[in-house]
Amino acid sequence: MELFFKYLQYEKRFSPHTIISYQTDLQQFKDYLQEVYEVEDIKAADHAIIRSWVVALVQKDLDSRTIHRKIASLRSYFRFLMRRGEVESNPTVRIKAPKLAKKLPSFIPEDAFTQVLDQGSFSEDFKGHREKLILELLYGTGMRLAELTNLKLTDINLSSSTLKVLGKGNKERILPLNPSLVNTLSGYIKERQATFPDNNSPFLFVTDKEAPLYPKYVYRVVKKYMSTVSTAQKNSPHVLRHSFATHLLNRGADLGAIKDLLGHASLAATQVYTHNSIEKLKAVFEKAHPKA
Incomplete structure (x- = not known):
């Protein structure tokens, strides 16, 4: 094994x-x-x-x-x-798994995240800067949780408003940053340097004890702020990734471009987000069409 x-x-x-x-x-x-x-x-x-x-x-x-x-x-x-020649056949070939229930990705309404940023009680210290940046990066880039915690300072390019992430299969991709996110990143980095002037950690995110950030902390931050605007049972980092993709699609973004931003290996993985858009169209139709 x-x-x-x-x-x-x-x-x-x-x-x-x-x-x-x-x-x-x-x-x-x-x-x-x-x-x-x-x-x-x-x-x-x-x-x-x-x-x-x-x-x-x-x-x-x-x-x-x-x-x-x-x-x-x-x-x-x-x-x-x-x-390796250890066995002659694969006994799992004829194993049938239970049917998968069709499950659409959960996402938050478009104005909910803006509401969090505008009304969220982020403290003006290092912790507040860190929590705000975690939320903005997850929603503003659609990156995965593991990609977030593994970000290095050298992956950030503020002058070109881009950052580099290492995705599944060690595949690198470059993600664009919106102006608001660039400002938040810049403010966090300055606050990090002022709070921990002797810290030599290569990671962008560090804990109060100057250790690399761990996944459970990110989960707590997302749940803390998103539960104030979302009734979803699971307010997780992945919900912000789903929201990023769904909102792009709703505003007319090309499916292939969303695939590249998310780091999906195939378009089939990205197409699940089209179902959310179709559900939205159905809701509009049923509400507005006289024959609905």
């Missing part, structure tokens, strides 16, 4: 977050094998055993997307074993 994780890291160039998910999924399957079948080696698992594991996951009322991911993790591992 350790060889498999190194393969994911160095050859497939998966993100640390994705690799942790694979590790968790395979360890859970291994634990299931030991507890239920008293089998130590995953390679000994056959189709019937794997199917019983999937049934057990369903009975635990796990989200169908989570079950899909766990099956995908196991399927990838067996493909890896086949390439």
Whole structure:
């Protein structure tokens, strides 16, 4: 399994977050094998055993997307074993995962974020500058949480109003910055230098203890401010990413351009946002058309 994780890291160039998910999924399957079948080696698992594991996951009322991911993790591992000649066949091939419920991305109304910036009680100290910049970067660029926490000072180019992010598969992309975001970034960097003059961390965001920012902190900041204007059950950093894409599309942005800004590998991943726009058109039609 350790060889498999190194393969994911160095050859497939998966993100640390994705690799942790694979590790968790395979360890859970291994634990299931030991507890239920008293089998130590995953390679000994056959189709019937794997199917019983999937049934057990369903009975635990796990989200169908989570079950899909766990099956995908196991399927990838067996493909890896086949390439190494460790097993003759992949027992996950005939495994059927539960149907995925169609789920549209959650997003906030266009004026909600402006309301947060205008009415948000951001303190004038380093913490206030940091919290405001976190929100503006997530919504103003559509970047992922991991991309935000891994931003370096050297990735920022205020003179050209751009920044560089390292996305999935270690793919770099350049993102434009609006004037408001440039001002917020500039103010934060000055405040950071004044607060921690001897800090040599390469990361843009640091905690009050001068350590790199961690994901849970970002979640807390987003929830703290967005819960005041949004009734969504999940006010997460990814909701701001969804909002960024949805609002661009609603205002006529090209789908291919949105794909590049989000760092999607294919247009199919970006097309999910068109459904939100269609739902908006339906609502307008039903409200305004005399035959609706």
